Amino acid sequence: xxxxxxxxARALGVSIATVSRALTGSYEVxxxxxxRVLAKARELHYKPNIQARNLLKRKNNMIGVVVPExxxxxxxxxxxxxxxxxxxxxxxxxxxxxxxxxxxxRKNVEMLEESMVEGLIISxxxxxxxxxxxxxxxxxQMPIVFINRVLPDLEASQVIIDDRxxxxxxxxxxxxxxxxRIAHLAGNEHLSVxxxxxxxxxxxxxxxxxxxxxxxxxYVGIQQDRxxxxxxxxxxxxxxxxxxxxxxxxxxxxxxxxxxxxxxxxPEEIAVVGFSESPTGRILELSSVAQPTFKIGxxxxxxxxxxxxxxxxxxxxxxxxAQLNIRSSSIPIHKKNKGPS
Amino acid sequence: xxxxxxxxARALGVSIATVSRALTGSYEVxxxxxxRVLAKARELHYKPNIQARNLLKRKNNMIGVVVPExxxxxxxxxxxxxxxxxxxxxxxxxxxxxxxxxxxxRKNVEMLEESMVEGLIISxxxxxxxxxxxxxxxxxQMPIVFINRVLPDLEASQVIIDDRxxxxxxxxxxxxxxxxRIAHLAGNEHLSVxxxxxxxxxxxxxxxxxxxxxxxxxYVGIQQDRxxxxxxxxxxxxxxxxxxxxxxxxxxxxxxxxxxxxxxxxPEEIAVVGFSESPTGRILELSSVAQPTFKIGxxxxxxxxxxxxxxxxxxxxxxxxAQLNIRSSSIPIHKKNKGPS
DNA sequence: ACAACCACTGTAAACGTTTACGTAAATTTA
DNA sequence: TAAATTTACGTAAACGTTTACAGTGGTTGT
Numbered sequence: 030x031x032x033x034x035x036x037x038a039r040a041l042g043v044s045i046a047t048v049s050r051a052l053t054g055s056y057e058v059x060x061x062x063x064x065r066v067l068a069k070a071r072e073l074h075y076k077p078n079i080q081a082r083n084l085l086k087r088k089n090n091m092i093g094v095v096v097p098e099x100x101x102x103x104x105x106x107x108x109x110x111x112x113x114x115x116x117x118x119x120x121x122x123x124x125x126x127x128x129x130x131x132x133x134x135r136k137n138v139e140m141l142e143e144s145m146v147e148g149l150i151i152s153x154x155x156x157x158x159x160x161x162x163x164x165x166x167x168x169x170q171m172p173i174v175f176i177n178r179v180l181p182d183l184e185a186s187q188v189i190i191d192d193r194x195x196x197x198x199x200x201x202x203x204x205x206x207x208x209x210r211i212a213h214l215a216g217n218e219h220l221s222v223x224x225x226x227x228x229x230x231x232x233x234x235x236x237x238x239x240x241x242x243x244x245x246x247x248y249v250g251i252q253q254d255r256x257x258x259x260x261x262x263x264x265x266x267x268x269x270x271x272x273x274x275x276x277x278x279x280x281x282x283x284x285x286x287x288x289x290x291x292x293x294x295x296p297e298e299i300a301v302v303g304f305s306e307s308p309t310g311r312i313l314e315l316s317s318v319a320q321p322t323f324k325i326g327x328x329x330x331x332x333x334x335x336x337x338x339x340x341x342x343x344x345x346x347x348x349x350x351a352q353l354n355i356r357s358s359s360i361p362i363h364k365k366n367k368g369p370s
Numbered sequence: 371x372x373x374x375x376x377x378x379a380r381a382l383g384v385s386i387a388t389v390s391r392a393l394t395g396s397y398e399v400x401x402x403x404x405x406r407v408l409a410k411a412r413e414l415h416y417k418p419n420i421q422a423r424n425l426l427k428r429k430n431n432m433i434g435v436v437v438p439e440x441x442x443x444x445x446x447x448x449x450x451x452x453x454x455x456x457x458x459x460x461x462x463x464x465x466x467x468x469x470x471x472x473x474x475x476r477k478n479v480e481m482l483e484e485s486m487v488e489g490l491i492i493s494x495x496x497x498x499x500x501x502x503x504x505x506x507x508x509x510x511q512m513p514i515v516f517i518n519r520v521l522p523d524l525e526a527s528q529v530i531i532d533d534r535x536x537x538x539x540x541x542x543x544x545x546x547x548x549x550x551r552i553a554h555l556a557g558n559e560h561l562s563v564x565x566x567x568x569x570x571x572x573x574x575x576x577x578x579x580x581x582x583x584x585x586x587x588x589y590v591g592i593q594q595d596r597x598x599x600x601x602x603x604x605x606x607x608x609x610x611x612x613x614x615x616x617x618x619x620x621x622x623x624x625x626x627x628x629x630x631x632x633x634x635x636x637p638e639e640i641a642v643v644g645f646s647e648s649p650t651g652r653i654l655e656l657s658s659v660a661q662p663t664f665k666i667g668x669x670x671x672x673x674x675x676x677x678x679x680x681x682x683x684x685x686x687x688x689x690x691x692a693q694l695n696i697r698s699s700s701i702p703i704h705k706k707n708k709g710p711s
Numbered sequence: 712a713c714a715a716c717c718a719c720t721g722t723a724a725a726c727g728t729t730t731a732c733g734t735a736a737a738t739t740t741a
Numbered sequence: 742t743a744a745a746t747t748t749a750c751g752t753a754a755a756c757g758t759t760t761a762c763a764g765t766g767g768t769t770g771t
Contacts, residue, residue, distance in 0.1 A: 033757055044721045049759060059719060074510065079486050080424045081757035084726045089421060099449075105441045109467065121485055124465050126450065144462055145420050169415065286653065309650045312627065374727055385751045390729060397730085400749060422727035425756045 032073035040069055052077070092148045092333060093123045093141030095134060097155065097178070101279070102308055103322060104152065107176065110326020111150060118334055120147075127154045135159050138166075148172035148333045153180055155217045155251060172336035174329045177320075181221050186336065186344050188329045190351045192222050195318045196229025196274070197236075198353050199302045202316070203272045204237045207362035208300055212245040212270035214259040214280050223248070226276055226304065245270060249280060256283025264291070272300040272359065278307040281315055285358065300359040316359040319352045373414035381410055393418070433489045433674060434464045434482030436475060438496065438519070442620070443649055444663060445493065448517065451667020452491060459675055461488075468495045476500050479507075489513035489674045494521055496558045496592060513677035515670045518661075522562050527677065528687045529670045533563050536659045536692045537570025537615070538577075540643045543657070543694060544613045545578045548703035549641055553586040553611035555600040555621050564589070567617055567645065586611060590621060597624025605632070612640060613700065619644040619651040619658055626654055626699065641700040657700040660693045 034052070038045045043062065050058045051066035052075075069075075083089045094111060096104040108124055115122050123141055127134035134154045139162075141149060149166070151173060153159070160180050167173060167185060175187045203211050213230045216223035231241045244266065249259040259280070263270055275281035281303030285295050295301055303310050303317035310317050328347055336342055375393070379386045384403065391397035392407035393416075410416075424430045435452060437445040449465060456463050464482055468475035475495045480503075482490060490507070492514060494500070501521050508514060508526060516528045544552050554571045557564035572582045585607065590600040600621070604611050616622035622644030626636050636642055644651050644658035651658050669688055677683055 035757075045758080046722080046760075047720055049757095050720085053759080057719065062719085076483070076486075078425070078757050079484060080421050080430060081726085082759075083421045084419070084425055084728090084757085085759055087726070099440065100443050100446045102441050105446060108440075112466075116481070121464055121481070123462055125453075140457070140462070142417070143420060145417075282653065309653060312623065312650055313653070376727075386728085387730075387752080388750055390727095391750085394729080398747095398749065403749080419727050422756085423729075425727085425758090426729055428756070 031078075032070075032075045033078065034075075036073055037066060037069050037075060040073070041065055088147065089145055090119050091121045091123055091144065091146045092150065092337075093125065093138075093144070093146040094150045095125045095127055095137045095141070096152045097127050097129045097134075099124070099126050103305055103320070106322035107152075107326040107329075110323035111330045112326075113323075114327050114330035114334070120334075127157075129154045129156070131156050131158045135162055138162060142166070142171070148174075148337050150174050150176060150329050150333055152176050152178045154178075155220050170340060172333055172340075174333045174336070176325055176329045177222070179221055181224075184344055186332055187346045188325050188332065188349065189346070190320055190349050192225035193229040193232065195351045195353065196226040196304065197233045198229075199304065199316075199318055200230050200233035200274050201237070202353060202355060203274060203300060203302060203359060204233065204239065205361075206272075206300065206359060208272035209239075210245065210268060210270045211239075211272045211274060212247075212263050214256065214263075214273060214275045214284065215246055215248045216251040216276040216280075218248045220251070223251075223276060230274055249276075251277055251280065253279040253283040256280045257287050260284055260287040260291075264293075270299060272296075272302070275301065275303050277305050278303040278310040278315065278317055281317065281358075282307075282309055282313060285313055285315065296357065296359050302359050306354055311356070314356040314358055316356045317354055319354050321349050321351065324349055372419075373411075373416045374419065375416075377414060378407060378410050378416060381414070382406055429488065430486055431460050432462045432464055432485065432487045433491065433678075434466065434479070434485070434487040435491045436466045436468055436478045436482070437493045438468050438470045438475075440465070440467050444646055444661070447663035448493075448667040448670075451664035452671045453667075454664075455668050455671035455675070459671075461675075468498075470495045470497070472497050472499045476503055479503060483507070483512070489515075489678050491515050491517060491670050491674055493517050493519045495519075496561050511681060513674055513681075515674045515677070517666055517670045518563070520562055522565075525685055527673055527685050529666050529673065529690065530687070531661055531666075531690050531692045533566035534570040534573065536694065537567040537645070538574045539570075539694050540645065540657075540659055541571050541574035541615050542578070543696060544615060544641060544643060544700060545574065545580065546702075547613075547641065547700060549613035550580075551586065551609060551611045552580075552613045552615060553604050554588075555597065555604075555614060555616045555625065556587055556589045557592040557617040557621075559589045561592070564592075564617060571615055590617075592618055592621065594620040594624040597621045598628050601625055601628040601632075605634075610640075613637075614640060614642050616642065616644050618646050619648040619656065622656055622658065622699075623648075623650055623654060626656065637698065637700050643700050647695055652697075655698040657697045658695055660695050662690050662692065665690055 034045050034048045038048045048066050051063040092115060094108060099105050112122050125137035127137055131154050134157055160183055163183055173185055175185050179187050200211060215227050234241045247259050247262050249255045273284055275284055281301050284301055288295055288299055293299055303315050306317035306319035375386050375389045379389045388399060389407050391399045392404040433456060440446050453463050466478035468478055472495050475498055501524055504524055514526055516526050520528050541552060556568050575582045588600050588603055590596045614625055616625055622642050625642055629636055629640055634640055644656050647658035647660035
């Protein structure tokens with residue numbers, strides 16, 4: 030059986046209070062007895078029972094994280110950012126993935142609630158219907174920070190990037206390269222990032238006096254295999270696009286592969302730009318908007334700690350900076366003879 | 371303040387025992403009082419305090435997982451496999467990454483130990499020096515299962531694949547394609563998977579009466595950026611290789627990119643085969659050995675549950691099956707005119 | 712010589728549960 | 742109708758800590 034504070038006390042003929050004081054070090058206790066206690070603790074392989082302490086302190090130093098997936102680099106990097114801050118603050122992080130399922134997301138959040146985590150960092154599934162759940166948690170004073178993907182109708186703290194602005198910049202880049210018929214493969218229609226990136230796309234076209242054509246926008250989704258249907262559609266148009274702005278890197282990558290399969294050269298015939306730069310995208314020389322993943326994690330974690338330590342702190346939205354990285358999937362039209370395969 | 375079982379008891383004028391029985395449902399309690407208790411519990415937003423229960427039951431339904439990284443798909447998929455089994459069994463999973471650092475690995479394990487997890491699933495960092503730590507934990511009856519990367523001198527339960535066999539098959543495939551000078555970019559020298567894959571490589575050459583040449587083996591490491599030095603070296607040889615078997619996909623991918631950069635065609639001039647198939651590898655049409663990631667997670671989790679529930683169960687090694695997927699990075703020599711770019 | 716103080720340690724309550732045990736009332740059995 | 746059984750509930754201990762409070766014996770100050 031595991032040794033407890035009582036075993037040490039009994040073995041030394043002192044009270045458990047003295048043992049506790051010796052072990053925690055905080056209180057007044059004779060140096061010599063302290064030594065004896067520590068020695069006996071080592072001898073008995075004593076490990077404090079954290080649950081007893083937690084019960085007393087009404088804390089458990091755990092927070093929960095729910096993300097739609099952690100297969101691709103994006104959320105894993107954010108999570109590492111979260112853990113760096115949280116572990117430093119003495120917290121453990123329970124990580125769950127909803128696998129883009131609203132139902133599993135709900136189950137995960139409820140599991141975390143049952144585990145009595147002190148706070149939550151959440152990025153919602155693409156079809157999340159859990160507003161009521163989050164609203165209840167917020168009402169019950171559960172500290173929550175949303176990252177990247179947020180629910181539009183929920184008043185909660187968030188860490189995001191300016192999707193509209195960076196979609197604008199990506200499309201502006203294509204315009205400046207000389208592309209004339211720029212299509213957009215958009216994500217799931219009611220996902221907030223989708224909406225903001227579509228907005229950036231149309232805003233950029235308008236800003237440069239180019240026509241915004243509904244038929245050049247298709248809502249395909251956010252997973253790589255969904256790119257195919259988008260490419261099929263765009264290539265079936267009478268006037269085909271000469272550039273495609275994809276809602277994210279997976280769709281952009283799927284697009285490039287699908288175009289290649291049909292023998293269409295990127296960027297010679299069609300240029301492609303992605304969003305949320307990924308390692309695979311980098312390898313394919315895909316231009317993309319890079320998000321500051323680790324920083325998102327850091328900032329979200331710090332905001333959460335703040336909420337935990339100062340209950341009732343007001344809701345806050347932090348908008349982080351991003352970066353457009355231009356690679357050879359989108360080069361100026363007049364240089365195209367020099368482009369890579 | 372959070373409502374407790376006492377609050378409910380006081381509000382209804384019954385004892386806390388009755389409330390507890392009504393809530394857990396297991397014991398003899400009048401249907402009507404049970405209803406009253408449940409109603410009041412809902413009214414007061416009662417949530418059971420799991421730490422009190424844990425303290426009493428001397429359990430906390432948590433296990434820990436430590437992996438070298440979870441940025442690439444490999445460990446994330448394993449972790450999902452682990453979580454599927456563990457969550458089903460009512461366990462929470464604490465996930466840590468050592469970032470390939472022996473030191474951080476140790477800290478993580480110690481953190482998990484302090485959190486009093488009931489068991490551990492571990493894949494060690496490439497330079498892990500924590501044998502003594504694991505030996506102590508095993509001696510102290512901590513249930514541990516090692517996956518994928520194991521420490522050679524530690525007698526512990528493991529879930530692995532037969533690295534030698536599958537390296538053999540990969541190299542055999544190159545031999546059957548007609549390649550004559552097959553090089554091997556190996557991983558970190560004292561990592562067990564490295565050793566076993568090198569063994570498979572040399573065994574295959576021997577089995578087909580081909581010379582095993584030390585100069586065609588280079589221990590470069592396991593991260594993509596380490597491929598460059600390997601390629602540099604191999605291309606500096608008087609007799610250059612016509613095929614490269616890489617210790618893993620990142621090295622294989624780095625190799626392909628480096629070869630491309632130098633204008634060397636894959637597989638026309640040099641074929642490449644990887645190991646532990648990755649999404650990026652698939653996109654680059656890289657032949658590779660696919661590991662059953664989810665299954666590794668499932669099996670490891672089930673073994674761990676078994677160990678937790680039946681203390682003293684003997685050490686066990688499970689060897690899972692794998693699969694060699696052939697793509698256009700390695701095609702038979704006589705077909706090379708048909709090969710893709 | 713007595714009060715005041717100090718350094719150290721013990722007693723006991725508290726955190727929120729579960730559950731063995733006891734018991735009163737209600738019901739069944741002979 | 743008395744004994745036996747069942748039903749429903751209360752009492753209290755237990756899980757392993759931390760810590761307020763209350764000593765105890767010794768030292769210092771006057």
